[in-house]
Structures are given as C-alpha cells and as structure tokens.
Amino acid sequence: MKQHPLCTDTEHTPNIMDMAVPADVKQQWAALQTRRHFLGRTGKVLGWAAMASLLGDRALRGDAPASNYAQPSTPSGEPPKLPHFAPKAKRAIYLFMSGGPPQIDLLDYKPNLAALYDKDVPDSVRGAQQLTGMTAGQARFPIAPSHWAFKRYGETGTWVSDLLPYTARIVDDLTIIKSTNTEAINHEPAIMLMNTGNMNAGKPCLGAWLSYGLGSMNDNLPTFMVLQSKLNPKENNQPVSSRLWGSGFLSSEYAGVGLRSSGDPVLFLSDPSGVDREVRRKMLDAVNEINRQTSEELGDPETNSRIAQYEMAYRMQTSVPELADLSKEPKSTWDLYGPEAREPGTFAYNCLMARRMAERGVRFTQVYKRGWDVHDNVTGVLPIICQETDRACYALVTDLKQRGLLDDTLVVWAGEFGRTVYSQGGLSKENYGRDHHPRCYTTWMTGGGVRAGITYGETDDYSYNVVKDPVTVRDFNATILDCLGIDHNKLTYKFQGLDQKLTGPVPASVVKGLLA
Amino acid sequence: MKKNQGLATLVNRLLPQSKSTRMAWIAALALSATLILLPWLVKLDAKPHADWQQFLGRFHPLAVHLPIGLLVLLPLLEIAGTFRSALREAAAFVLGLAFAACLLALTLGFLLAFGSGDAGLLVSRHMAGGIALTIGVLLCLLARPWWSAGSVSHVYPLLLTCTLLALVWTADQGGSITHGSNYLTQYMPAALKRIALLGASTPTATSFYTKRISPILDANCVSCHGEAKSQGGLRMDSYALLMQGGKDGPVIVAGSADRSILLQRVTLPPGHKQFMPAEGKPPLRAEEIAWIKAWIQQGASPNSATLAGVAIREEHPDPPLQPVGDYSALLPEIRNMQQSQGEKLIPVSSKPEDGLVLFTVDAPNSFGDAQLARFQKFAPYIVEAELGRTAVTNASFDTLKQFTRLRALHMEETHITGDGLAKLAPLSQLTYINLSGTLVTAASVAPLGAMKNLRHVYLYNTPAQPAPAAEQTSPVTRNAQ
Numbered sequence: 001m002k003q004h005p006l007c008t009d010t011e012h013t014p015n016i017m018d019m020a021v022p023a024d025v026k027q028q029w030a031a032l033q034t035r036r037h038f039l040g041r042t043g044k045v046l047g048w049a050a051m052a053s054l055l056g057d058r059a060l061r062g063d064a065p066a067s068n069y070a071q072p073s074t075p076s077g078e079p080p081k082l083p084h085f086a087p088k089a090k091r092a093i094y095l096f097m098s099g100g101p102p103q104i105d106l107l108d109y110k111p112n113l114a115a116l117y118d119k120d121v122p123d124s125v126r127g128a129q130q131l132t133g134m135t136a137g138q139a140r141f142p143i144a145p146s147h148w149a150f151k152r153y154g155e156t157g158t159w160v161s162d163l164l165p166y167t168a169r170i171v172d173d174l175t176i177i178k179s180t181n182t183e184a185i186n187h188e189p190a191i192m193l194m195n196t197g198n199m200n201a202g203k204p205c206l207g208a209w210l211s212y213g214l215g216s217m218n219d220n221l222p223t224f225m226v227l228q229s230k231l232n233p234k235e236n237n238q239p240v241s242s243r244l245w246g247s248g249f250l251s252s253e254y255a256g257v258g259l260r261s262s263g264d265p266v267l268f269l270s271d272p273s274g275v276d277r278e279v280r281r282k283m284l285d286a287v288n289e290i291n292r293q294t295s296e297e298l299g300d301p302e303t304n305s306r307i308a309q310y311e312m313a314y315r316m317q318t319s320v321p322e323l324a325d326l327s328k329e330p331k332s333t334w335d336l337y338g339p340e341a342r343e344p345g346t347f348a349y350n351c352l353m354a355r356r357m358a359e360r361g362v363r364f365t366q367v368y369k370r371g372w373d374v375h376d377n378v379t380g381v382l383p384i385i386c387q388e389t390d391r392a393c394y395a396l397v398t399d400l401k402q403r404g405l406l407d408d409t410l411v412v413w414a415g416e417f418g419r420t421v422y423s424q425g426g427l428s429k430e431n432y433g434r435d436h437h438p439r440c441y442t443t444w445m446t447g448g449g450v451r452a453g454i455t456y457g458e459t460d461d462y463s464y465n466v467v468k469d470p471v472t473v474r475d476f477n478a479t480i481l482d483c484l485g486i487d488h489n490k491l492t493y494k495f496q497g498l499d500q501k502l503t504g505p506v507p508a509s510v511v512k513g514l515l516a
Numbered sequence: 517m518k519k520n521q522g523l524a525t526l527v528n529r530l531l532p533q534s535k536s537t538r539m540a541w542i543a544a545l546a547l548s549a550t551l552i553l554l555p556w557l558v559k560l561d562a563k564p565h566a567d568w569q570q571f572l573g574r575f576h577p578l579a580v581h582l583p584i585g586l587l588v589l590l591p592l593l594e595i596a597g598t599f600r601s602a603l604r605e606a607a608a609f610v611l612g613l614a615f616a617a618c619l620l621a622l623t624l625g626f627l628l629a630f631g632s633g634d635a636g637l638l639v640s641r642h643m644a645g646g647i648a649l650t651i652g653v654l655l656c657l658l659a660r661p662w663w664s665a666g667s668v669s670h671v672y673p674l675l676l677t678c679t680l681l682a683l684v685w686t687a688d689q690g691g692s693i694t695h696g697s698n699y700l701t702q703y704m705p706a707a708l709k710r711i712a713l714l715g716a717s718t719p720t721a722t723s724f725y726t727k728r729i730s731p732i733l734d735a736n737c738v739s740c741h742g743e744a745k746s747q748g749g750l751r752m753d754s755y756a757l758l759m760q761g762g763k764d765g766p767v768i769v770a771g772s773a774d775r776s777i778l779l780q781r782v783t784l785p786p787g788h789k790q791f792m793p794a795e796g797k798p799p800l801r802a803e804e805i806a807w808i809k810a811w812i813q814q815g816a817s818p819n820s821a822t823l824a825g826v827a828i829r830e831e832h833p834d835p836p837l838q839p840v841g842d843y844s845a846l847l848p849e850i851r852n853m854q855q856s857q858g859e860k861l862i863p864v865s866s867k868p869e870d871g872l873v874l875f876t877v878d879a880p881n882s883f884g885d886a887q888l889a890r891f892q893k894f895a896p897y898i899v900e901a902e903l904g905r906t907a908v909t910n911a912s913f914d915t916l917k918q919f920t921r922l923r924a925l926h927m928e929e930t931h932i933t934g935d936g937l938a939k940l941a942p943l944s945q946l947t948y949i950n951l952s953g954t955l956v957t958a959a960s961v962a963p964l965g966a967m968k969n970l971r972h973v974y975l976y977n978t979p980a981q982p983a984p985a986a987e988q989t990s991p992v993t994r995n996a997q
Contacts (some may be wrong), residue, residue, distance in 0.1 A: 082865075082866060083864075083865045083866065084865060084866055085865050085866075085867065085870075086837055086864050086865045086867070086870045087864075087865065217862075217875060217877060218877045218878060219857050219878045220878060330977060332977070359904070360877065361875070361877040361878075402952075402974070402976040403928065403950075403952050403974065403976050404926075404928065404948070404950035404952055404972065404974030404976070407924075407948060407972055408924075451803075454802070454803055456802060457802075468802075469802060485865055513801060513802050
C-alpha cells in the first residue's frame with residue numbers, strides 16, 4: 001500500500017500486540033486503531049499518546065488483570081448476572097398506544113363531569129401548568145364530559161366505557177393504573193421517555209435493556225421484536241421511529257427487530273431464486289471468516305454484533321416463515337381475535353403474532369398502534385381506534401390465559417400521556433377535541449407479577465391531577481423490570497462515566513401496590 | 517437425723533466463706549430486690565416521656581439480641597467443657613458478659629416502654645420476663661463457682677435451665693409486641709395448628725367483617741391496639757371493642773367513611789405524624805383501604821356477607837419457593853449446554869438456590885423421552901421444565917416424577933394422552949401444569965385433582981376441555997382447593 005507523503009511511519013514500527021502488555025490494554029489499543037484508520041495512518045502519534053495514558057503506571061507494575069474480552073459488549077466487565085431474583089414473568093408483551101389515549105373516555109370514569117358541561121376547568125385545578133402551543137392560546141377551557149356511557153363490569157365492578165366492550169370482559173384480570181403521569185407534554189419526548197426512560201434520543205429502550213440483561217430464551221428468533229400496526233388514514237398518526245426500539249449505547253444486537261406489516265415479514269430474508277441454503281451457508285461462513293479477521297485486527301465489538309446478526313438472519317430464514325404461518329391456527333383463534341386478524345399488519349394480527357412469539361420464546365414483543373392523537377373529532381375517530389384495538393387486546397389476554405401463558409407473561413397497555421378534560425377547539429354536545437395531558441393517564445398491565453383485578457391510584461374530579469398513589473414513568477418501568485426479576489438499580493451499563501440505567505439518575509421505585 | 521445432717525452440710529457449703537463473697541451476695545440480693553420493685557418504683561403510665569429516653573430506648577430491639585446469643589451459647593460451652601476444660605473457663609466469661617448485656621437490654625427496654633408510653637399486658641409480661649431473666653442470670657453467676665468447685669452440683673444447672681426457659685418466654689412476648697401475636701402461627705400448616713392451638717376455635721361467621729376486615733386489623737393494628745397493648749385506649753381485636761373506640765371517641769362512624777377516624781388515619785400521607793400503622797410499619801394496601809372504606813360506608817355491619825360494588829376474589833398465593841440443593845459440581849456441564857444450541861438448563865436467577873429451568877425451545881424436534889432421561893442427574897435442581905412442542909410421550913412421566921422440586925411443567929402441544937399422570941403425584945411443589953393442545957382426556961387428568969398445590973391446570977384445546985366457543989371465555993385456571 002502506498003503511504004501518504006506526510007506519514008513518517010515505517011513498516012517496522014514495534015507492534016503493540018507483540019509487546020508484553022496486559023491483554024485488556026492491547027484490546028483498547030486495537031479499538032483506538034479505528035480512529036487511526038479514520039485519520040489515515042498519519043494520526044498514529046495521537047494513538048501513541050493515548051497508548052501511554054492507557055498504560056499508565058499499571059504497565060510498569062505489570063499487575064493489570066489479564067481479562068479477556070470474551071464479552072465484547074460489556075466494557076463494564078462481567079456480563080450482568082440476571083435475573084437478580086426469581087422472576088414472576090419470563091417475557092413481556094407491550095401494547096404501545098401511540099398518540100395518547102383519552103383516559104376520560106376509556107377507563108377513568110368521571111360521572112360528575114356531565115353536570116359541568118361547557119363550564120371552565122377551575123384555575124385551581126389547572127394550576128400554573130404550561131400547556132401545548134395547540135391550546136395555550138385558547139380563551140376558555142370548557143369541560144368536555146365523555147360522550148360515552150360507562151358501566152360496571154366483572155366481579156370487581158370496574159367502570160368501563162361503552163367504547164371498550166371487549167376490554168370490559170377482562171377487567172377482573174387487569175391491573176388498571178389511573179395515576180400514571182409523565183413529565184413530557186409532546187409526543188416525541190413523551191414517547192422517548194416511556195420507551196427509553198429519557199426524553200432525549202440515544203438511550204437503550206426497555207426491550208434492549210431486557211435483552212441485554214436477560215438474554216435470549218430462543219436461538220432462532222430475536223430476543224426483542226417490534227410489530228408496527230398498519231396506519232389508518234382516518235386517524236391522526238404520529239410518527240414512531242426506530243430509536244424507540246434502538247439499543248442506544250448497548251451493542252446493536254440488543255435492538256428490537258421489526259417485522260414488516262405487509263409482504264415478507266423481514267425483507268430479503270428469503271433466498272433469491274437459484275441460491276439454495278447450502279450456498280447461503282457457504283457464503284455466510286466466508287463472510288464471517290472475513291469479519292472475524294476484521295474483529296481480530298480492529299477489536300470493534302460491532303463486528304462481532306454483525307457476525308451474530310448474520311447468523312441470526314440465517315436461522316430466521318426457517319424460524320420466521322414458521323412463525324408467520326397461521327394456517328395451523330384452530331378456528332377458535334379466529335373466533336377469538338376476529339376476522340381482522342387474518343390480515344397481516346392489523347393490530348389484531350400483531351396481537352396474534354405476539355402470542356405466537358411468546359410461545360416461541362421471544363423475550364419481549366412491542367406492538368405499536370398509532371392514531372390515538374385525537375385533537376379534534378373525538379366522537380368520529382375514537383370509535384374507530386377502539387374498534388381496531390379493543391377486541392384484539394381482549395383476545396390476546398384471553399388467549400394467553402387459556403393457553404397457560406399469562407402466568408409467566410406480562411402484558412402492558414400504555415400510551416405516552418393522556419388527554420385533557422377540556423375541549424381543544426369547539427365544544428358541542430356532539431363533538432369535541434382533547435389536547436395532550438401529561439399529569440395523569442390510565443394504563444393497564446396483566447399477567448405474571450402484577451395483581452389482577454385492582455385499580456391503582458386516583459385522579460381528581462376532572463381527571464386532571466393525581467390525588468393518590470402517583471406512578472411516574474420511572475416507577476412504571478421499574479415495576480415492569482421487577483416483574484421480570486430485575487432490580488432496576490442494578491441493571492446498569494457504564495457509559496460516559498456513568499452507571500446508566502433504564503430509570504435514569506432520578507430515584508425511581510417499584511410500585512409494590514401493583515405487584516401480586 | 518441423717519437428712520438434717522445432710523442439710524446442715526449443704527448450708528455450710530453454701531454459706532459465704534470469705535468477706536468479699538458475702539459482700540457480693542448482699543449486693544446481688546439488693547440489686548435483685550431493686551429490679552423486682554422496679555415496676556412499682558417507676559410506673560408505666562402509658563404516656564410518652566422525654567425524647568432522649570425514646571432515642572436510647574429504640575436501641576433495645578438491637579441490644580436484646582446480645583444476651584440471647586450469649587445465653588444460648590452458655591449451655592453449649594458448659595457441655596462442651598466436659599471434653600475441653602478451656603471452654604468451661606470461657607463459659608464463666610460468657611456468663612459474666614451475658615449478665616452485663618442483660619442489664620443493658622433491660623435498661624434500654626425500660627427506657628423504650630417508659631419513654632414512648634407503651635403499656636398493656638404484653639409489655640408488662642415482657643418486662644417481668646426481662647427482670648426475672650436478669651435475676652436468673654445473676655443467680656447463675658453466683659451459683660456457678662459452687663458447681664465448678666464441685667461442692668454443689670445441681671443448683672447451677674437447674675438455675676441455668678430455668679433462666680433459659682425464661683429467656684424463651686420473654687423473647688416470645690417481645691416478638692409478639694413487634695410482629696403481632698399470630699406472627700409465628702400465621703403460616704403454620706393447618707394440621708400443626710390444630711395441635712398447637714387446640715381449643716382456640718375460630719368463629720365460623722362468613723361475614724365481610726370476619727373474612728376481610730378483621731384479618732386486616734389483626735395483621736396491621738392489633739399488635740398495638742389489642743388486649744396486650746392498647747394504645748390510645750383503643751382495642752381492635754373484637755368487633756364490639758372496635759366500634760367502642762378509644763379515649764378520643766369512636767373511630768368508626770357507620771355509614772360515613774369521611775368522619776371515621778380509622779380511615780382518616782390510614783389514608784394520611786405515610787410521613788404524617790398521625791399516620792397509621794405507626795412506627796414505620798407498612799401502610800395498608802390500596803385494596804385493603806378500599807374494603808374498609810366500602811364496609812364503613814355501607815354501615816360497618818358485623819354480619820352482612822357482601823357489599824355492593826366490592827367483589828373479593830379468593831386468593832391462593834403459590835407456596836413460597838423452596839431452595840434447591842447445591843449443584844455447583846454440575847456447573848461445567850450446565851455451562852457447556854448453554855454454549856451449544858439445543859436443550860439447555862438456565863438458572864432461574866442469580867441465586868443458585870432458585871434452581872434451574874429446562875428449556876427445549878431450541879432443541880431439535882426429535883427431543884423425546886430418551887433425551888429427557890439424560891437430565892435425571894439434574895432432577896433435584898430443576899424447578900421448571902419447558903417441554904412444549906417436543907416429542908415426549910407418556911413414558912416421560914417416569915423421568916419427570918424424579919424432578920422432585922418441579923414447580924411448573926409445560927407439555928403443551930405434545931402427543932401425550934395423559935395415561936400415567938398419576939405418577940406425578942410425588943411432585944408436591946408442582947403448582948402449574950400446561951397440557952394444552954395434547955390428547956389428554958377428562959379421565960386421564962383426574963389424578964391431578966389430588967395434588968394439593970397444583971392450582972394452575974391448562975387443558976385448552978384437548979379432549980378433556982374442548983376449545984371454547986367464541987363468546988364463552990370461562991377461565992381455565994382451576995382452584996384445586
């Protein structure tokens with residue numbers, strides 16, 4: 001290779017790899033070489049300077065631990081030894097209701113509001129809250145009581161809106177949290193906070209932490225899978241992006257693997273015509289060998305992740321078609337989930353897939369359903385979304401339960417925030433809109449680890465503020481981890497000088513009242 | 517005549533020989549008398565006193581464990597001393613130390629009771645026990661030289677035995693004060709309970725009060741508001757006394773939850789001075805508060821069986837996890853399995869005693885009875901076996917019956933017909949079995965009904981329980997009890 005004219009390097013410089021220095025220093029040196037590559041070979045002086053600081057007095061003492069980097073993904077040393085304690089749930093399914101479901105129209109029953117129709121929300125209730133730009137300029141904040149009637153269901157006598165006739169049948173199995181509250185008032189920060197524990201992008205999401213901490217139960221499917229539901233153009237769909245299921249600073253092998261909602265579940269997974277599996281195997285072996293050499297040369301952990309991902313993709317060539325083959329599902333399945341479940345990409349289909357993944361040892365499945373952002377035309381749009389999701393949620397919980405999976409599967413239903421009691425835009429007897437509301441919203445969980453048939457937390461008469469047992473997003477996530485046998489304070493990863501964790505630096509606590 | 521002579525010799529032997537011993541005896545008797553008179557000298561008046569007393573007094577629960585430990589050690593040392601005389605010398609020192617520790621614990625305990633204004637039967641009993649115990653240790657201290665000199669052989673062992681019995685009784689009283697008097701018996705197996713608490717018959721009433729409210733009060737309130745200790749003059753150990761209230765009047769106003777002090781106090785913010793249960797005991801659960809609220813609201817009746825809007829789901833919590841033995845010798849083999857693809861054993865958690873889970877999800881479809889049989893040597897450590905969708909048959913029950921620690925058994929979508937399920941009867945820990953999608957019949961699963969802890973039986977999509985119609989969603993979880 002022709003050398004750069006400015007380069008003073010000769011080919012005969014001493015090689016660090018041959019020197020008697022601790023193995024981990026060699027490894028860090030190798031990692032530094034990626035920067036060297038970037039700078040062109042001129043930058044080696046920088047590298048040597050860094051080398052000297054890396055070696056420090058440890059090299060002189062020669063007592064550095066001879067750790068090998070068998071686990072390239074954990075610079076903090078040993079891979080985490082998890083779960084910390086015997087888990088109640090082995091796996092979780094997270095039904096994410098993107099957009100912010102209106103708690104007042106679904107599960108947070110406020111019978112007193114009917115009498116307050118078109119009255120203003122008292123200032124004492126609103127306090128000094130900063131509103132979104134969408135309603136901050138409104139002259140009035142007229143109360144919009146729910147358009148739908150509520151009835152009591154189940155042995156627990158839980159109030160449920162007429163919009164959710166199917167969910168009403170499983171209320172005795174649910175752990176309803178009326179006091180969930182968040183700090184963010186707009187979609188992107190709020191959804192980031194819910195999914196990754198931080199409003200800023202770049203942190204690993206819940207699923208990535210779980211796969212990092214707990215590892216896989218199944219070698220043939222990813223540990224963490226993401227299912228996006230088809231968009232309905234009648235609804236107000238907020239974008240969801242891959243950083244919601246990204247691995248942040250964790251190795252990319254812990255990121256969620258998405259299945260497409262139409263066509264092949266995974267693109268380019270099938271072998272092209274003329275290439276049989278044996279040829280594919282040979283090709284992968286060759287590519288892996290090259291990658292292994294690169295890994296030895298550069299020591300970049302991402303190279304090992306890439307090898308692992310190729311291998312996973314190869315195994316998924318058989319496991320994914322089997323997973324997506326619904327032809328053997330009995331008639332009772334279709335009776336339960338409804339005809340929509342036959343159509344790939346619908347929320348009902350995704351719920352059915354989530355059950356199939358749970359059966360096949362997928363640790364964490366996140367299903368996204370967009371469209372809950374009902375700023376206007378609540379009475380027009382809300383019935384459509386509820387019709388799309390209500391039966392599927394019921395079917396999933398019922399199906400898991402009858403198949404004996406609910407004992408060790410945690411199901412979570414949550415959005416990123418709630419919606420206001422006051423109407424955004426015009427209020428009439430027939431229609432209204434609702435703006436984002438972070439101070440309280442309703443979520444539910446069911447299955448392994450949580451206490452069935454309870455309602456936790458209370459909101460005030462306007463469903464505006466939490467008056468009892470608040471559950472912050474941090475607490476919510478800490479509780480989910482607890483169900484899976486993880487102490488949220490102990491599942492950490494050293495990055496940028498901090499012991500990073502899902503619940504962040506602000507103290508969070510497991511909500512014992514939710515646990516079985 | 518001979519008897520009198522014997523007595524005279526005994527008295528002669530016991531009488532203090534030197535002046536210093538005599539002084540010691542006089543001091544000891546004076547101290548004992550003071551201790552005995554203590555409850556009358558400084559009366560526990562059920563009123564809180566100085567803060568410093570409470571501050572020091574709260575070290576009592578810490579300090580009491582020192583004399584307990586020393587006194588339990590003492591007889592062991594004395595017995596072991598017959599073989600190694602050095603230990604007997606140590607015993608003398610331990611006894612002295614125990615006496616000092618007793619005095620310290622007694623002082624702190626008295627400060628605690630007096631300072632915080634505790635009174636009641638349990639507290640008085642605990643205090644009397646503490647005093648008796650301290651005097652016992654003192655007497656042991658004085659009597660021991662006779663015994664070790666060989667002059668009087670039976671007084672010291674007798675005294676020591678009595679002292680240890682007093683220790684057990686006093687410790688039990690103390691434990692009842694802090695944990696409640698049913699702490700030890702709450703989870704006692706029913707058969708044992710019948711023997712231990714013979715005659716203590718429980719009321720058979722099926723009212724909401726008896727079934728729901730009373731247990732909450734017993735578990736959370738009665739240790740301070742009961743027969744033994746009735747703070748604020750309030751007793752909550754019977755319906756009549758509860759409704760009678762305390763020295764500030766009734767705590768329950770039937771029909772008005774808002775005006776009932778009891779509900780107010782349990783719903784204050786936990787940091788509040790008047791919050792109940794006090795002294796950092798765990799707050800009532802939201803659901804328990806909801807029950808109490810609804811019960812008061814609907815008349816606080818002693819005998820109505822149901823309340824509108826409140827449904828109670830019977831709960832049968834799974835028995836606590838039983839630790840498995842030490843399998844560290846098998847670890848290399850377990851790790852090897854994890855490295856390769858196929859069936860493997862994964863620890864339930866980072867605690868080895870939580871056991872292992874057998875996973876077969878990656879195993880080839882051919883995984884069957886022969887492959888399962890290879891796990892026999894791991895049998896006592898496996899708490900969960902995931903055999904769903906494998907080729908195991910009824911013959912697997914012969915292997916599985918040796919998995920004595922098994923809590924959950926997944927056999928869904930296999931070809932078993934259930935003949936031989938009775939062989940699983942010895943698996944006393946088994947709480948979960950999943951037979952969904954198999955060929956089991958109502959007759960072949962019948963033996964499972966006899967397994968007491970087996971609460972979660974799944975028979976979905978089997979001849980034993982055909983798939984439900986679309987609208988019918990009866991829960992398949994069955995309570996065996």
